[in-house]
Amino acid sequence: MKPIIEVQNISKKYRLGMIGVNSIRELMNSVSTSLKNEGISGLIKGFRREEDPSSTLWALKDVSFTVQPGEIVGLVGRNGCGKSTLLKILSRITFPTEGRAVIRGRSSALLEVGTGFHAELSGRENIFLNGAILGMRRREIEKKLDAIIHFSEVEQFIDTPIKHYSSGMYVRLAFSVAAHLEQPVLFVDEVLAVGDMAFQVKCLEKMKAVANSGRTILFVSHDEDAVQSLCGRCVYLKSGKVVATGPTQEIFSLYNSETIIGSAA
Amino acid sequence: MRAYLKRVYASRLNSTTVIEAKQQWFRIDWIELWQFRDLITLFVKKEYISRYRQTALGPVWNILQPLIMSGILTVIFAKLGGLSTDGVPHVLFYLSGLVTWGYFSAAFIQTADILISSAYIFRKVYFPRLVMPLSVVISKSLIFFFQFAVFLSILLYYKIFTPQGESIHLSILEILIVTPISLGITALLSLGVGLCFAAITVKYRDLNHVLQFLLQLWFYGTPIVYPVSKIPEKYQWIILFNPLIAAIDFFRSAFLGTAALSPVYLVSALVFSLGTVFLGILLFTKIESEFVDVI
Numbered sequence: 001m002k003p004i005i006e007v008q009n010i011s012k013k014y015r016l017g018m019i020g021v022n023s024i025r026e027l028m029n030s031v032s033t034s035l036k037n038e039g040i041s042g043l044i045k046g047f048r049r050e051e052d053p054s055s056t057l058w059a060l061k062d063v064s065f066t067v068q069p070g071e072i073v074g075l076v077g078r079n080g081c082g083k084s085t086l087l088k089i090l091s092r093i094t095f096p097t098e099g100r101a102v103i104r105g106r107s108s109a110l111l112e113v114g115t116g117f118h119a120e121l122s123g124r125e126n127i128f129l130n131g132a133i134l135g136m137r138r139r140e141i142e143k144k145l146d147a148i149i150h151f152s153e154v155e156q157f158i159d160t161p162i163k164h165y166s167s168g169m170y171v172r173l174a175f176s177v178a179a180h181l182e183q184p185v186l187f188v189d190e191v192l193a194v195g196d197m198a199f200q201v202k203c204l205e206k207m208k209a210v211a212n213s214g215r216t217i218l219f220v221s222h223d224e225d226a227v228q229s230l231c232g233r234c235v236y237l238k239s240g241k242v243v244a245t246g247p248t249q250e251i252f253s254l255y256n257s258e259t260i261i262g263s264a265a
Numbered sequence: 266m267r268a269y270l271k272r273v274y275a276s277r278l279n280s281t282t283v284i285e286a287k288q289q290w291f292r293i294d295w296i297e298l299w300q301f302r303d304l305i306t307l308f309v310k311k312e313y314i315s316r317y318r319q320t321a322l323g324p325v326w327n328i329l330q331p332l333i334m335s336g337i338l339t340v341i342f343a344k345l346g347g348l349s350t351d352g353v354p355h356v357l358f359y360l361s362g363l364v365t366w367g368y369f370s371a372a373f374i375q376t377a378d379i380l381i382s383s384a385y386i387f388r389k390v391y392f393p394r395l396v397m398p399l400s401v402v403i404s405k406s407l408i409f410f411f412q413f414a415v416f417l418s419i420l421l422y423y424k425i426f427t428p429q430g431e432s433i434h435l436s437i438l439e440i441l442i443v444t445p446i447s448l449g450i451t452a453l454l455s456l457g458v459g460l461c462f463a464a465i466t467v468k469y470r471d472l473n474h475v476l477q478f479l480l481q482l483w484f485y486g487t488p489i490v491y492p493v494s495k496i497p498e499k500y501q502w503i504i505l506f507n508p509l510i511a512a513i514d515f516f517r518s519a520f521l522g523t524a525a526l527s528p529v530y531l532v533s534a535l536v537f538s539l540g541t542v543f544l545g546i547l548l549f550t551k552i553e554s555e556f557v558d559v560i
Contacts, residue, residue, distance in 0.1 A: 091391050093557055094557045095285075095555070101283075118315055
């Protein structure tokens with residue numbers, strides 16, 4: 001069987017500091033100095049100038065791995081290791097600088113809940129808008145509408161503009177839409193559990209149900225318990241590189257030993 | 266047609282997405298855009314609801330706005346300035362230009378800002394970015410039809426109930442041909458120029474400031490408060506570079522019977538607008554691959 005997600009040598013470079021031209025004077029200065037020094041050819045060279053390596057950052061370097069259909073894979077690593085960047089590339093929010101990835105199936109990304117929620121719209125209207133933003137068709141949303149409303153526990157206020165919602169109601173509704181996505185491939189970033197304790201438990205149960213429904217999920221979280229209970233396999237990233245891939249248990253023992261040594265030193 | 270689209274859609278359901286570093290220069294995934302048509306509808310609806318909820322008059326503002334504006338123009342340009350309106354009642358003359366201009370400027374302003382104002386969504390989720398500008402141009406066209414209806418009712422009032430009505434010559438055939446073309450030119454131009462501005466504004470925010478002056482200049486460079494016949498002969502070439510001149514002039518001539526330019530100008534305006542859309546999409550698709558990292 002072909003892997004459903006194939007990541008091949010993906011690298012991503014960011015430029016540090018201020019980006020773009022900050023003022024006309026700066027632009028003029030750089031144009032005039034290169035003109036003075038080297039003429040027209042200098043001007044052209046100036047625009048294609050090799051970047052100063054100290055002002056660039058490789059957030060990801062040569063990352064490769066594959067995910068089989070139905071697998072729940074965790075992406076683990078410390079802050080700034082490139083987990084979120086990788087998720088952004090796979091969900092097509094940003095592009096890789098090098099490499100390629102193949103996703104064999106419809107996918108959706110959950111980098112936050114409630115993207116595109118509009119305060120003036122009612123809960124119901126926001127379900128449709130948010131669902132469509134996440135790639136659901138109108139008919140799919142209609143089919144799931146009752147389930148979404150029921151899960152969110154805001155039935156009573158579903159036709160009230162959400163600007164009148166409490167923050168708890170807001171995130172419950174937002175999570176509820178996300179939890180009812182139907183795409184076979186999901187990229188999930190730290191949006192596992194929201195709301196009060198009771199609702200968080202409900203969220204985790206729902207995520208487990210989603211995970212057991214045969215979908216493929218690539219999952220980023222700092223919550224070790226959540227990753228251990230959901231993911232069969234993990235990819236360990238460190239400074240933008242894949243350090244190890246393997247069963248969750250093994251990866252975590254490696255990860256924990258390294259971070260403890262790292263913080264002791 | 267529907268069956269074909271269904272088949273294409275079904276095949277796309279199990280589709281394969283390839284993510285690569287290099288993006289093609291002019292790449293629009295029409296099928297993908299079609300799949301997101303529900304989202305376009307919802308954005309249009311959102312725009313409409315969020316604009317009028319908690320306003321006492323609601324959509325009536327759409328009607329009042331050009332009326333008040335043409336009242337102001339009548340006082341300043343017709344009464345004080347004594348500017349000719351080709352023998353047409355002032356209000357009708359100004360309204361005929363204002364409905365088109367209003368559509369253009371509203372769609373242009375919002376499209377030009379679209380990458381920055383929607384960055385918070387684009388940073389978190391992927392959908393074809395063109396969905397946003399398209400929904401802007403569509404939602405503003407709904408407002409256009411509102412105002413168009415107002416213009417029509419005032420036109421009919423003048424035609425039937427006032428002595429000036431006799432000088433107004435409605436040409437039904439012309440109206441049926443010209444209205445869609447003129448609306449098309451306006452929609453395409455606002456999309457095209459808007460996309461160009463949106464793309465460039467990502468790197469040079471200066472354009473935000475330029476926009477206001479440009480719009481003002483554009484307003485007076487378009488025959489809204491004066492007839493096209495007032496454009497001096499040696500400046501006639503400007504008609505080629507401002508498609509709105511032809512769009513408004515032909516619109517006016519179809520409904521009010523004023524003298525019209527040569528039809529060549531209408532065709533050239535359409536071609537020019539299509540050109541701006543092509544350029545706009547080119548710049549927009551170029552910038553969309555990197556703007557999330559820049560903004």
